[in-house]
Amino acid sequence: MDTFPLLPYIQRNLSVIIFLVLAVGGMFAVYGYFSPEGVSESVQAVTTTGDRLTLSAPISKPISGREVSQRFAQSTPPLAVALIVGHQGSDSGAVCEDGLTELAINTDLAHRARDLLAAQDVDLMLFDEFDVRLTDFAGTALISIHADSCGDYGPTTTGFKVAGSSRADSAALVSCMEQAYGDATGMGIHVNTITTHMTDYHAFRKIAAGTPAIILETGFMLLDREMLTTNADIPAKGIAEGILCFLGK
Numbered sequence: 001m002d003t004f005p006l007l008p009y010i011q012r013n014l015s016v017i018i019f020l021v022l023a024v025g026g027m028f029a030v031y032g033y034f035s036p037e038g039v040s041e042s043v044q045a046v047t048t049t050g051d052r053l054t055l056s057a058p059i060s061k062p063i064s065g066r067e068v069s070q071r072f073a074q075s076t077p078p079l080a081v082a083l084i085v086g087h088q089g090s091d092s093g094a095v096c097e098d099g100l101t102e103l104a105i106n107t108d109l110a111h112r113a114r115d116l117l118a119a120q121d122v123d124l125m126l127f128d129e130f131d132v133r134l135t136d137f138a139g140t141a142l143i144s145i146h147a148d149s150c151g152d153y154g155p156t157t158t159g160f161k162v163a164g165s166s167r168a169d170s171a172a173l174v175s176c177m178e179q180a181y182g183d184a185t186g187m188g189i190h191v192n193t194i195t196t197h198m199t200d201y202h203a204f205r206k207i208a209a210g211t212p213a214i215i216l217e218t219g220f221m222l223l224d225r226e227m228l229t230t231n232a233d234i235p236a237k238g239i240a241e242g243i244l245c246f247l248g249k
């Protein structure tokens with residue numbers, strides 16, 4: 001292999017070499033013209049807050065120990081709590097021999113609960129059973145109220161029950177409603193009649209996934225009749241307080 005032809009190489013690239021030499025020289029000239037002390041001081045003024053005497057600029061910029069908070073405070077979304085008046089706009093639901101309907105009970109309880117919540121500045125929207133607003137409803141909570149059959153199935157057909165949607169974390173809403181409704185009415189939970197009609201409730205599948213939802217069977221129309229009619233203000237208070245509990249109020 002031949003030795004590298006240095007001289008012809010320099011001649012061929014003379015203009016580039018002259019440019020590089022001038023550029024390096026120019027940089028030193030500019031650096032010298034602006035005093036190095038002045039440069040390092042201004043760098044330090046930017047990067048440090050303390051009195052540093054070294055000329056080296058720190059790599060990291062010191063920041064205060066204060067926690068950095070979000071630049072824009074996240075505004076809380078408006079409350080959107082909806083309550084389905086069981087069977088409203090569809091049918092009467094269960095019917096007693098004397099003509100008392102489940103729809104009448106559901107409607108009365110819903111209106112009383114809405115009024116109680118309005119007094120607490122909570123707007124409760126009342127939905128029909130198959131309300132068009134259920135489709136993709138993305139709210140704070142959805143509660144559907146129903147009452148159990150008026151049939152005579154013996155002395156154990158008394159009590160209420162709550163079933164939550166499995167398409168969202170509804171555990172907090174279930175537990176708030178169980179606690180508040182049980183406390184207000186003194187009724188027990190009638191667990192063994194929770195059916196797939198409750199757990200696979202049609203509205204659970206219509207609303208937006210992620211919206212906590214429950215269905216509440218407020219009691220049996222035969223044995224709990226007095227509580228659901230004459231004393232309707234008591235279960236209505238339980239419903240309202242279950243919602244307030246969930247809202248953290």
Ligand SMILES: [Zn+2]
Nearest residue numbers: 086093146147
């Ligand atoms: Zn019903």
